[in-house]
Amino acid sequence: MSAEAAGEALGVPPAGEPARRPRRYDPDRRERLVATALDVIAEHGVAGATHRAIAAAADVPLGSTTYHFSSLDELLAAAFTVHAERVAGALEGWMRDVPDQRAALDALARHLADDLLGNERALVLAVELYLAAARRPALRAVTQDWMLRSRRALELHFDPVTARELDALVEGLVLHQFLSTDPMTPEQVRHALFRITR
Amino acid sequence: MSAEAAGEALGVPPAGEPARRPRRYDPDRRERLVATALDVIAEHGVAGATHRAIAAAADVPLGSTTYHFSSLDELLAAAFTVHAERVAGALEGWMRDVPDQRAALDALARHLADDLLGNERALVLAVELYLAAARRPALRAVTQDWMLRSRRALELHFDPVTARELDALVEGLVLHQFLSTDPMTPEQVRHALFRITR
DNA sequence: AGACGATGTGTACGCTTGTCCACGTGATAC
DNA sequence: GTATCACGTGGACAAGCGTACACATCGTCT
Numbered sequence: 001m002s003a004e005a006a007g008e009a010l011g012v013p014p015a016g017e018p019a020r021r022p023r024r025y026d027p028d029r030r031e032r033l034v035a036t037a038l039d040v041i042a043e044h045g046v047a048g049a050t051h052r053a054i055a056a057a058a059d060v061p062l063g064s065t066t067y068h069f070s071s072l073d074e075l076l077a078a079a080f081t082v083h084a085e086r087v088a089g090a091l092e093g094w095m096r097d098v099p100d101q102r103a104a105l106d107a108l109a110r111h112l113a114d115d116l117l118g119n120e121r122a123l124v125l126a127v128e129l130y131l132a133a134a135r136r137p138a139l140r141a142v143t144q145d146w147m148l149r150s151r152r153a154l155e156l157h158f159d160p161v162t163a164r165e166l167d168a169l170v171e172g173l174v175l176h177q178f179l180s181t182d183p184m185t186p187e188q189v190r191h192a193l194f195r196i197t198r
Numbered sequence: 199m200s201a202e203a204a205g206e207a208l209g210v211p212p213a214g215e216p217a218r219r220p221r222r223y224d225p226d227r228r229e230r231l232v233a234t235a236l237d238v239i240a241e242h243g244v245a246g247a248t249h250r251a252i253a254a255a256a257d258v259p260l261g262s263t264t265y266h267f268s269s270l271d272e273l274l275a276a277a278f279t280v281h282a283e284r285v286a287g288a289l290e291g292w293m294r295d296v297p298d299q300r301a302a303l304d305a306l307a308r309h310l311a312d313d314l315l316g317n318e319r320a321l322v323l324a325v326e327l328y329l330a331a332a333r334r335p336a337l338r339a340v341t342q343d344w345m346l347r348s349r350r351a352l353e354l355h356f357d358p359v360t361a362r363e364l365d366a367l368v369e370g371l372v373l374h375q376f377l378s379t380d381p382m383t384p385e386q387v388r389h390a391l392f393r394i395t396r
Numbered sequence: 397a398g399a400c401g402a403t404g405t406g407t408a409c410g411c412t413t414g415t416c417c418a419c420g421t422g423a424t425a426c
Numbered sequence: 427g428t429a430t431c432a433c434g435t436g437g438a439c440a441a442g443c444g445t446a447c448a449c450a451t452c453g454t455c456t
Contacts, residue, residue: 023421023434045333047245051414061435066415068433124332130377131329134322135243143377164382165367165390172370179328179341184362192363196394221404221451249444259405264445266403 026060030068033058037079042121046132049076077138080129084146087122088153090115095153101197104157108170109193113186116174123178162197169196219259228266231256235277240319244330247274275336278327282344285320286351288313293351299395302355306368307391311384314372321376360395367394 026032036058041049051065051072069075094107116122133139147167154163169192177183184192224230234256238247249263249270267273292305314320331337345365352361367390375381382390 020420021435025422026434029433045329050412052412061437063416063435063437064433072414127325127329127332130373131243131325133377134325140379144379147374147377161386161389164386165393168370168374168382168390169363169367169394170370171373172366172368175328175369175373176345176366179331179345181338181342184366188359188362191359192366192394195363196367196390218450219405223452224404227403248442250442261405261407261445261447262403265405270444 021061029058029060029064033060033065033068033075034078034082037075038083038125041076041079041128042124045124046076046128073136073138076132077136077142080125080132080139080142083125084129084142087126088146088149091150092153095156098157101157104154105193105197108154108166109186109190112170112173112189112193117177117183117186117189123174126174127178158197165196166193169193224258227256227258227262231258231263231266231273232276232280235273236281236323239274239277239326240322243322244274244326271334271336274330275334275340278323278330278337278340281323282327282340285324286344286347289348290351293354296355299355302352303391303395306352306364307384307388310368310371310387310391315375315381315384315387321372324372325376356395363394364391367391 033054037049037054040054040057044053049072052062054075055062055065065072065075069078091111094111095104098104098107129139129143133143151160151163151167154166158166173184173189173192231252235247235252238252238255242251247270250260252273253260253263263270263273267276289309292309293302296302296305327337327341331341349358349361349365352364356364371382371387371390
């Protein structure tokens with residue numbers, strides 16, 4: 001029995017041809033690529049979010065990324081859109097489920113402590129988006145929409161001026177948390193929120 | 199007269215050898231590279247701040263950048279250090295020159311309006327630094343020091359808790375200005391600052 | 397004055413990148 | 427049942443990258 005015949009019998013191609021992976025049925029690969037892109041950005045930054053890195057993390061061949069997205073920018077935009085949508089939706093949820101301003105502040109403080117400040121991944125993604133948006137018009141629209149939705153959500157319980165100041169304060173708290181080695185405690189965050197509204 | 203002889207007479211090398219630029223006397227090229235690096239970062243981002251881009255902007259040969267800085271990271275760190283030093287120094291100056299808390303708030307509002315919010319370049323450099331610091335330990339130290347100096351400067355006129363909240367609010371206001379198409383007016387900024395301190 | 401080392405200059409190398417292409421293959425529409 | 431085309435797969439390509447290097451030149455120190 002020749003080596004080749006043995007190889008073929010096992011479905012293993014001869015040594016010269018390096019093995020072609022069998023075709024997979026993978027109907028929502030596109031969505032998976034978007035989700036994986038977010039993972040890669042969170043871990044390695046936009047700078048490290050290359051076609052190859054994303055394809056490897058999603059376990060698809062390189063060509064697949066350019067098949068589903070006409071450019072890398074388009075893939076990144078899709079990813080950031082998903083992220084912004086998710087975070088904006090969370091804040092809207094909190095604000096909708098709460099009866100009055102007092103409860104809104106409580107909810108906001110809890111939301112910050114639980115979903116944002118403790119969540120390194122969300123922090124990184126937010127800052128990555130901010131910076132990426134500075135130079136890519138397509139992403140500008142994403143941040144604009146996100147900011148608008150956040151402010152609208154806050155305006156369910158606060159007047160527009162307060163909502164805007166609160167929004168900016170939250171942004172600053174998040175960013176400081178991101179940068180600081182000496183993060184604020186949930187109580188300090190609470191204190192700041194209550195202080196600017198009264 | 200041969201073409202070669204004519205060329206040599208004019209100091210122009212023969213067509214085959216593409217002209218070597220005469221050596222320049224350029225004693226503070228190193229500082230100029232740092233300043234130029236900041237320009238390039240402001241215009242094209244850290245991602246666009248390559249050896250070649252910086253060398254071209256500073257009008258020096260490529261090899262000169264690797265002679266003066268052992269790596270690109272070292273050059274970027276030097277550049278960001280200069281920027282942070284400059285901005286921190288400005289705030290310290292404002293806070294030192296002012297007698298009481300009321301005047302400090304006024305100065306802070308003016309500083310924001312004049313030196314930060316209207317200054318796209320400073321805004322971009324700050325955010326670029328924040329993000330770059332997230333992944334480069336050497337830059338973490340730069341942002342840490344900057345934040346610490348800012349807070350110390352504010353503590354000349356505010357108690358530590360207020361100073362910290364004020365610092366975060368300023369950060370948020372700056373970032374929102376950076377992202378928003380609908381920026382806050384100086385009066386709105388003033389209002390927010392005064393509100394969180396009372 | 398002469399040497400020498402710091403600095404200026406141009407270029408080469410190996411690597412990674414985004415994008416494109418040629419070619420299978422099987423789910424789906426008729 | 428068959429044709430079609432959307433999708434999967436692997437590899438090629440030119441461009442740009444950080445870095446290293448060989449060599450030129452001129453302040454400076456003795």
